[in-house]
Amino acid sequence: MSQQLITLSDRISYLTPVGPTDRPILMSVTGERHTLMIDGGNSKAHADLFLEKLKTEGKTLPTMAMVTHWHWDHIFGLAALSIPTIASYDTKKAMEELVNFKWDDQSIDERVATGVEIQFCADAIREEFKENRDIQVVMPSILFEDELTIDLGGVTCLLKQVGSDHAKDSTVVYVKEEKLLFLGDVTAPLMYAPIWHYTAEETLKLLDHIDQFDAETYVISHYKLISKAEYVQESTLLRKAASLVNKQNGDLDQMKRDLTDFCGRPLEENEEETLMYFANGAAAKT
Template identity: 30%
Template sequence: MLNKFSDYIYYMPNQDENDRPTLGLVSGEQYSLIVDCGNSTQHAKDFLNEIKKLNVPPIKYVVITHAHWDHFLGMNEFDATIIVNSQTNKLLNVWQSYKFDDSSLQTYKQSKLMGDKCIEIIQTEIPNRNQFKLNAPHIIFEKTLTLDLGNKLCVLEKINSTHSDDATIIYVPDEKVIFLGDCVYGTTKNSLFHYKKSLLLPMIEDVQKYNAEAFLLGHESICDMEEMTTFWRDLRAASKAVNSSSLEDALESFNLENNRTPNDDELFFIKAFVNDYIIQSL
């Protein structure tokens, strides 16, 4: 089922139990645009079946927010122009060489190219996978790209991100809606979840320069301005407190700066920024 944001924007909410991220639909007077392709053939088909129930213009564009498997493995189901930034394209080039039979999947698992959940979804939700080959994108952009769907503009930009090196956001100016994908999340390396402190403020600046009032995230669905303001505040406060790989020092710094102990979200972020220092020292 799709959720309606406005007459021109719908989205399929994330389903974290199946590693399904939020998928978006933006419609203009002539064309429609899809944000992210889904984590499998089945995810994409489910989304397209829901779109068929709407009276919207034909899908002309599909934008992939970044090259993590759960956002692009459904791309072959879309008869549309696939758009990615140049860094995402480089990463997808690797996936285009992959085979998806059981033997190949086990090889990728052993070499840590694919995780258990990714392989499980591929095995259960991509039919005829022995012959499956990921399609190539059609349009590659460097920094920004503006698309006109017919009296409905979509602004694409590759931005700084604490989650990946290839994040694309999609802003719809007259709706004041921005699709963020996973760009505001942290990431995992060496089994440590961490936030890249050096990219935090540049990322926030990249997002806040747009006059958005609603924020669609890959694994949160939709947030309003108040929720995002709180999110940014907690991230900034946590980042400011961390200047080394010592959690004890970070907590002491936070307490001195704020005259209180961190709340649960702030503590989570503090630990993630500490992990960033640990990873840098490895």
């Protein structure tokens, strides 16, 4: 589990993600007065590693933190922090549902069986925490509705709640001076469902929100930083898939044929997967 601290600029550093334990990217944005930590991490160990690497590299430690949405891998690390934490009202409300949960194997398995938890997350929690399940859900101390602007001192961060299929409370962070947009997990499908899926309505609404930001770099939490050109390629696929699922009433085979004609080549694996998620979303409505 080798994670690297990457220095993007004199203002921004980030810790690379990990797949098996579902550790997302953690990022720090430093201004003249404050440093904002974006997301809390999936455990105390995750958050502690980020802080230790910042310290070792001589970086400014965070004076405040925010969380992009309520999922465990973005909030369980808050227990390691002793700084104010920011979240939307909707995120706090969703986090409150987790406070009284128990995290032993039996309790997790029961929640998976009833659909409250999903197997993907259950497996990652076991991998991250092993037998030491001292998990505390720490509530945010600063709440906002819709959006919040933070002046770190020469650096401006706009926190905007945009929603998404993945999580209705999803918030993105736009670092104006860096033209960087931290997307978190907003472009991922809804996972807390019998079948993972996208819906055309939510996807198109989300993409319209994202297009309002003048960004050159985009951060996808469980992937990497991507360029404007790479984001445009991804958003074009999502928009096309959203239009096809409506046009073909969720008929996956016809959607694949249409997208193949549109691309003028055989479909790549990620394109077929995206179409499947949209078809799943159409099926879930029926």
